[in-house]
Amino acid sequence: MIIFDRVSVTYHEATEAVVRDVSLTIDEGELCLVTGATGAGKSTLLRAVNGLVPHFTGGTLAGRVVVDGRDTRDFPPRELADVVGMVVQDPLHGFVTDTVEEELAYGMEQLGVPASTMRKRVEETLDLLGIAELRNRPLRTLSGGQQQRVAIGAVLTAHPRVIVLDEPTSALDPTAAEDVLAAVTRLVHDLGITVLISEHRLERVVQYADRMLYLPGDGTVVDGPPAAVLATTAIAPPIVELGRLAGWDPLPLSVRDARRRASSLRERLAGGNPPARSPSDGEPRLTARGVVVRYGDLVAVNRIDLDLRAGEVVALMGRNGSGKSSLLWAVQGAGARQRGTVDVDGADPARLAPAQARRRVGLVPQTPADLLYLDTVAAECTAADRESGSDAGVCRALLDRLVPGIADDRHPRDLSEGQRLALVLAVQLTAAPSVVLLDEPTRGLDYPTKRRFADIVRDLAARGAAVVVATHDVELVAALADRVVVMAQGEVVADGPTAEVVVASPTFAPQTAKILHPLPWLTVTDVASALA
Incomplete structure (x- = not known):
């Protein structure tokens, strides 16, 4: 579905490539987690998938990115919109209409989806993301987390074959994040949609990922199963850090799996108490x-x-x-x-x-x-x-x-x-x-x-x-x-x-x-x- 063939991206006046000589293939129906240090190049990698790099961002792209048979050098973002849907980190900057319902329908209007189909998809998406009560709300009156769910919904209504999500849960409360990730996972499992997610809060999403792309910050990409990649990375969620500390192998990625392994650790900690923290009595x-x-x-x-x-x-x-x-x-x-x-x-x-x-x-x-x-x-x-x-x-x-x-x-x-x-x-x-x-x-x-x-x-x-x-x-x-x-x-x-x-x-x-x-x-x- 997505092919990176010796891809390097260098921005104007930069002395080094942000991503360097990256070759990998992402298959149909995979949920691929992209992670790495702040500023390591995750957004650059994601934006290369729908052609924003380099058509919009500028810079030089060496090598080829091919999505569903289309080379992004020859197809700008507008000609990939029916294949790739993207949600950026700041959803408000991506909105083009005034209200929630209008935003959910806008992408389908541009793709020429019949009106009857549009109405059905809007209703399905409102229910899927739990935002039906926001239907007529002006977008600028929504909280940051509500805006993020609307941005995700606007992508889902177009039914793309590839969805790229850049920090999709960063403004969501834990329950809303679980709902969104459950919806995304359902699209992967039931419809075979390919999903790339960039996320810093790995504790929320790592258990759902089929594979992980880790950017250490030197332009390279480490590719492999999440547990194998996280065994040595400098960036890891608490569950992995606890697994490393306890010597668990393989590392658990879900709380359920970790609890099954933690009985001996709980015995070692029994009777102890962490340092106490309490509200201040200062002025x-x-x-x-x-x-x-x-x-x-x-x-x-x-x-x-x-x-x-x-x-x-x-x-x-x-x-x-x-x-x-x-x-x-x-x-x-x-x-x-x-x-x-x-x-x-x-x-x-x-x-x-x-x-x-x-x-x-x-x-x-x-x-x-x-x-x-x-x-x-x-x-x-x-x-x-x-x-x-x-x-x-x-x-x-x-x-x-x-x-x-x-x-x-x-x-x-x-x-x-x-x-x-x-x-x-x-x-x-x-x-x-x-x-x-x-x-x-x-x-x-x-x-x-x-x-x-x-x-x-x-x-x-x-x-x-x-x-x-x-x-x-x-x-x-x-x-x-x-x-x-x-x-x-x-x-x-x-x-x-x-x-x-x-x-x-x-x-x-x-x-x-x-x-x-x-x-x-x-x-x-x-x-x-x-x-x-």
Whole structure:
């Protein structure tokens, strides 16, 4: 179905190829997982499948990519649209209509699908992805996760023979991610559709993959069965890290298989307890009372009270559309707030000038690229140092700590999604505000980069900041948060220490907790320390 024949891709003015001399064949009906470090070339590899590389991105493609008999050198993306459907990392940038139903139908209209067939496919897709209630909603009013499901649906309605998904679950809550992956797997098994998925949250998808393509970052591609490839990679989900630690061979890829192997490990850990983490008793940094946010008739935040203390890392969780982002924008001061009060170090951020508000409350939004406006990485870092009153080089040092090696002269729009996020994190954290709000801050970040990100967040908390991380990444929450706040339908439904909240819900429990249940272990790091 897909043939890469000695493929190399080199972008304009780059000194080395992003992917180099890649030869492989992906058969019909395979689910192929593409993974690797942030910026290793995963998106380049995927975009070569539908001709975006090089027809849209520019650069030089050596070798051949053939999809269903069509050479992408001779067939631009528009002439492959009936064969290849693609969902990009930021779905909002790919939308071309105004409402959900219109977006689901648009691709079929361009392909000349009969109206009666279009209606049937739209209904099937709405039900398949659980978004029927969003049918008439404007796309820009949806949460990030809802937008991602609509983008996937817009591809599915066209019934392509190949589907390419670039970080398809990055903005989805755990339940929605399982639903989407189950739908994709059903397409592979029942209809023989070939699927390529690029994903950093391997714990969500690796058990479904037939094979894995791992990009170590030197331009090469390691190709093989997932368990065999993950045995030696620098990037691995918690279940694989736990399997390595316990010496399991072959490595399990699902929680069910790991639990069957874990009885001896549970015996070794019995009687021990991981290091305790609890909500901070530091001084209040932010106090919110009775916060209400409405969008027309929709109540996104309903009379929420929230206290954030110095030295505390709080995880804000909840299904897509539960009101997490609306709450963050409301307390930051730039977003809508119809009722309620917010106090940050004696002032309401909404009543301060933007520069003063940023020094009290920093916010990294779900679409971080919106905050980048200069031509080079160096210019963004210099502006961040100047505007925050920091010493020269502070922002650049933060960026290098997150993702080393990004050239000063790179344009921010040319970075990978993960690199761009790292740049925005560095820019926002340079000001070192007393309250830091991070909305899905690990989208597009690999496991090592997430660990470096967690170190930076802990440093901020140690210096007295209060940090809120709104996320669906349960593994990050288990490793980082002192306290978890869970929202549903605009209200807080749970608030307490991390171990108590995440273990109480199978939805939010990390892989290690599921494997070692009923023991109280949340992370592989804690298990390794106990065994040592």
